[in-house]
Each structure stands twice: as structure tokens, then as C-alpha cells.
Amino acid sequence: MTVSDGHLHVQFELKNLAYLRFNKQEEYNNIVGPYSLMYLITQGKGRVIAGNQSIELEPGYFSTSYGLQAASYK
Numbered sequence: 001m002t003v004s005d006g007h008l009h010v011q012f013e014l015k016n017l018a019y020l021r022f023n024k025q026e027e028y029n030n031i032v033g034p035y036s037l038m039y040l041i042t043q044g045k046g047r048v049i050a051g052n053q054s055i056e057l058e059p060g061y062f063s064t065s066y067g068l069q070a071a072s073y074k
Contacts, residue, residue: 022046028073039063047074 002009016035024044039048039057046057050071055063065071 022073026073030070030072032070033067035067037065037067039065048072049074 001011022044039062041057041059041061041063043059045059048055048057048063048065048071050065050069057063
């Protein structure tokens with residue numbers, strides 16, 4: 001991790017990449033997976049709920065969740 005010009009720069013290597021598209025009626029509850037996930041929202045809105053934390057997802061936002069933690073997606 002480096003900081004230059006007042007911006008934080010993070011470099012990482014992706015092992016797998018998937019493009020997923022959800023409709024408004026889909027909900028996934030208490031999903032547990034072995035991998036950490038990164039979300040880049042391009043359209044629409046959503047929410048990730050992990051434990052007692054709820055993260056609102058909107059276009060232009062980037063978020064992460066950690067593996068082996070139950071999460072719900074709405």
C-alpha cells in the first residue's frame with residue numbers, strides 16, 4: 001500500500017473473477033463461503049448484511065466481505 005498525491009494506492013493479484021447480475025426480487029440469506037469477496041457496483045442498489053453490519057451498495061462504490069463469515073445479499 002502506498003500513498004502518493006494524497007491518494008491511497010493498493011496493489012493486489014486477482015485469482016478469480018466473476019461478473020454477476022441480480023434482479024430486484026433475488027435475496028440470498030446466510031451464505032457462507034471460503035473466499036473473501038470484492039464488490040464493484042455499476043448499476044442499481046443493494047445491501048450486504050454480515051453479522052450486525054449492513055453495507056449499502058450503490059453505483060461507483062467498492063466494498064469487500066471476508067470468507068467464512070455468514071452474509072446475506074439483498
